[in-house]
Amino acid sequence: MNQQTLRIGDRSLTVREIEMGDVERLRRMFGRLSADSVYRRFFSPIQQPSRSALLWLATVDHHDREALVALDGDEIVGVARYDARAGSRTAEIAVTVEDAWQHRGLGKRLTRRLARRAIDRGFESFEATLLADNRPALGLLRKLSPDASVRFDSGNYAASMPLAAASSGSGSGVRMERASEPPLCA
Numbered sequence: 001m002n003q004q005t006l007r008i009g010d011r012s013l014t015v016r017e018i019e020m021g022d023v024e025r026l027r028r029m030f031g032r033l034s035a036d037s038v039y040r041r042f043f044s045p046i047q048q049p050s051r052s053a054l055l056w057l058a059t060v061d062h063h064d065r066e067a068l069v070a071l072d073g074d075e076i077v078g079v080a081r082y083d084a085r086a087g088s089r090t091a092e093i094a095v096t097v098e099d100a101w102q103h104r105g106l107g108k109r110l111t112r113r114l115a116r117r118a119i120d121r122g123f124e125s126f127e128a129t130l131l132a133d134n135r136p137a138l139g140l141l142r143k144l145s146p147d148a149s150v151r152f153d154s155g156n157y158a159a160s161m162p163l164a165a166a167s168s169g170s171g172s173g174v175r176m177e178r179a180s181e182p183p184l185c186a
Contacts, residue, residue: 006070008104013077015113018067023054025069025076034099040134041096057081063121064091068114070106077101080110082118082126089124090160095140107140115144119163130157
């Protein structure tokens with residue numbers, strides 16, 4: 001898989017598939033996340049992820065489990081990942097952006113690239129569970145997929161975002177990259 005350059009403001013980030021060698025980079029990124037960012041991503045106040053958790057996050061098969069990382073130099077500053085739901089064409093999505101890089105479009109652009117890969121692998125929708133107070137994630141969701149189905153369930157938001165419709169040009173689904181943002185597909 002080729003790595004690509006992504007411009008965010010005046011910075012150039014490298015975007016590529018996650019690798020097993022990223023375990024230490026993930027650990028360092030985790031250390032730079034605020035307690036609020038950790039809680040919103042993992043729904044728990046984790047102090048330090050276990051090595052086995054980091055290994056699991058770095059292990060992907062590039063079909064049912066995929067993750068893209070954005071690096072500033074040698075440091076991961078953003079991760080967008082999906083995990084397939086067994087027996088369906090749906091995948092659960094999760095996005096983590098280091099606090100210093102939040103609200104700059106990185107999560108949106110990583111998610112768009114991840115959506116393109118998911119479509120190419122036959123997935124039809126992304127699903128996500130969001131904490132009720134996670135307004136930034138709800139905002140990202142609405143920017144990416146204005147027609148997403150969002151419902152309040154057991155104290156959290158459950159969202160479903162169609163993918164296939166986006167590639168058919170029907171206007172619904174996750175909005176894909178602009179021409180200046182080439183997909184990461186080989």
